[in-house]
Amino acid sequence: MSERIMTEPTEPTEPTGPTGPTEPTGPTGPAGLAGKAAELDAADPLAACRELFTLDAGTVYLDGNSLGALPSHVPARMQEVITREWGALRIRSWEESGWWTAPERIGDRIAPIVGAGPGTVVVGDSTSVNVFKALVAAVRTAVADRDEILVDAATFPTDGYIAESAARMTSRRLVPYTPGDPIGPRTAAVLINHVDYRTGRLHDLPGLTAAAHAAGARTVWDLCHSAGALPVGLAAHGVDFAVGCTYKYLNGGPGSPAFLYVRPGLQSSFDSPLPGWNSHADPFGMTPEYHPATGAPRGRVGTPDILSMLALESALDVWDGVSIKDVRAKSLVLTDFFLECVRHLPVEPVTPAPHAERGSQVSLRCDNAGAVMKELISRGVVGDFRQPDVLRFGFTPLYVGFGDALRAARILGEALG
Template structure:
């Protein structure tokens, strides 16, 4: 049975008159999330107090929710756990992979990677006394740069600016042929299209949930460890809840079993409750249907913009195989144009230096939304209304 996207759209709280093309940065609120969080606050935290850790299942929540994420990213049950932030999970995965490759000294990434991932890699290299090097190459050169010096590749599957998509299976195969491990950042993949970590034989993967998975601002991250590494990967961040027996209060750390060892701090119970409400929507979604509609909406947008607005240059690959679930156009005044769009009720975002970025999330975006977005953008460009001081003043968040 095909996915009813008109039905899923009704499950989201979307302001009247707004076309929201920024679900690739912050997903909108699922209508049931507020009640779900209120229940945790009032009936669990409020009534159960500290007994909620056992009676309400808070302690098991990271693994339980992790299994629901696993279904969306092609991972086996028991291989994904929730908690902390994406940057922390990048650090964990990268540090574990380096320790598993003791004779290699190079972390390979690309210049299109999200800067935070690169910052975490740089910081880890400094912590390890400068014995490791972060090497970055152009996204198109990743495959050829994987050689016998590389310990681990750190790649975000979809470029956050252009939407260009790496071939996970091919890069992972090449890395393994060269004796390297892989860490995949799925920040712009999970919930955007079908992911097959097991099929690609990925070693580690991490991702956030506040974008396509709609957990809300500051939503928890996840980490995946391939089953064959689950008992050998050692967590660099030896957190209390990653201990084999947290409530034995041993003075020495012993890693927990399997993916549980990748837990660090106390789970964000309220945020995980919001995520659980959002994941209920995903129980109604076929990921292949999602991908097909996302591509149709993207193609509609690209065709509309290019036929009416010659001043914008497409930055996103035309090939469906090389594209995530966003479309980006370049313009020297991209920031001001985007602020004007937002003022007109079409919300996307801007990425320096010149990218107007639009996310296509079929759970709540349809063909009428795309048509309105194209018409609004064309009007702004035709009349030059973006060229006003109020649209050029930079805010803290772009």
């Protein structure tokens, strides 16, 4: 990719001429933008990945930050799972088809995407359940006399609800936190969203993790809107705990199981508040006393949800040979281009312009945003709406192209007009 156009994305600069798709002429008017989109699509080293997904020719799908598109080979794999592994082998598949080890095996496939080592990621349960496990465990491994849990003040609501329950369980106070604010000596753990779900703002994971550690606090990162969209570097930056869903940029399917990361140095002291039989050192011993397993299996709880888990495992095949750095490079150029296309529309970008502060979505504020999004969807541009006035467009680099971005901007202009 080093010789491709998208290798070195640059920060957006002030243009010298018209840039929006509503401009009638000029090098960056519609004709110029169309030429630029064609050039970027032709130079896209990830363009072939689009053929791996089931997508409608007449639809621009920009909601992969809510539900990723279906990898086209997954239905055949699931037919095999249902007819042979479940239908013919039945209970034998726990061993013969590898069902029992799926949570760790699939975790090891996700680990390189989020910058983690083998044996540190386990798949299972929902994001909410994993946030609860991670946050309570973070407090339990923190300095005993610390009485605060900080939670991202703009967090996804469920994270806040879970954090409040975790605080009650551990007799701590829940304190709203704006990423970047000082962390004091009373803080036991900090729960932060890597990318804000509403605005698309990317928070400084290395810097905030280092600040928390300098204050003696544990970190729990929610990666739902960054896993599969950009490099995370969990191991490199010493993150303590992390959780994330797999149905967005990882394309695992609706309700696919989430993942839990525990830093190797904390695995032996990881004290899960949900010690189910699947995390027992001898799960089939059926002993009344609980003795936790070692490594990633300690994060398991109950019987794995095999059908959705194996759909996720199959979906991860689209990542074979794909570099997350290349995904990030395309994401930045793609979102830059979309912002250029909508520059002259009556919308206000909510997503930060600097690359260091941007995930892989663009959020725009406009009047009557809910009605505008309904109109866009009716015309084949699928994004989503967040109250009260935000349009969200998720750019999944594996299957969204520059022509898609231009078409979405053009139809948005018509809907607003």
